[in-house]
Amino acid sequence: MKLGLWPAKTKERRATVLAGLILLQGVSALFFIGDVILDFREDGHLDNPHLLLESIAAVALVSGVIFLMIELRGLMSRMSDMQTGLDIAHGHMAAIVGEFFDEWNLTQAERDVALMILKGLDNDAIARVRNTASGTVRAQATSIYAKSNSDGRAQFISLFVEELIAGNERLAQGA
Known part of the structure; x- marks a missing residue:
């Protein structure tokens, strides 16, 4: 549901x-x-x-x-x-995600994994969805956390939540 x-x-x-x-x-x-x-x-x-x-x-x-x-x-x-308002928020979230991913120079595979992390999937679920080994997903997640200067999944997700709560000055400056 x-x-x-x-x-x-x-x-x-x-x-x-x-x-x-x-x-x-x-x-x-x-x-x-x-x-x-x-x-x-x-x-x-x-x-x-x-x-x-x-x-x-x-x-x-x-x-x-x-x-x-x-x-x-x-x-x-x-x-x-x-x-x-929901449509605008959705668009802003997509823009925020894309901007961060570009800034961190994530590969396409890392972008896919990062999006699934943001959606709340664990590494095993991501591996099943992407038809890859869990070890590959763990390595990609580790690379994502390193590129984003975060200590793990929770801090990685909090980067986006903080950006939305702050009103996203990045988008306001770019507009």
Whole structure:
């Protein structure tokens, strides 16, 4: 299960529920408005308690529809803004990774191994994915740590986390 996708699906579900409520309230409002108009044609007076109550219900439903439409629009806008932010963060992370790898002069094989380290794979898993021996992956990882001046996996990963937390001045200076 991908945990990163769960909140997005929840937000989409919420937007769908809101749209359904808007539709239901809209249909109910049309019914009450139609009923009020028919009753008013027959009676011609708004002093009838039943007609007054239906009029109030119709106004409340129309108000609810308008409110929910505004709320749904805001929700959709926030979802769009969050997706844009995620896309930007993804792009920045790719740029940060590429910049570091270039700076450290990693070979293509080392880049592949380094990316898998960043994704959280251990050496044995990396070896299986790349169809190489575990010893080869260990040697490549050792080379990556030496080129990045890090003491191991945790410190290597922390280089990227620190860069993201710091707001990545490297990209800001390059832009």
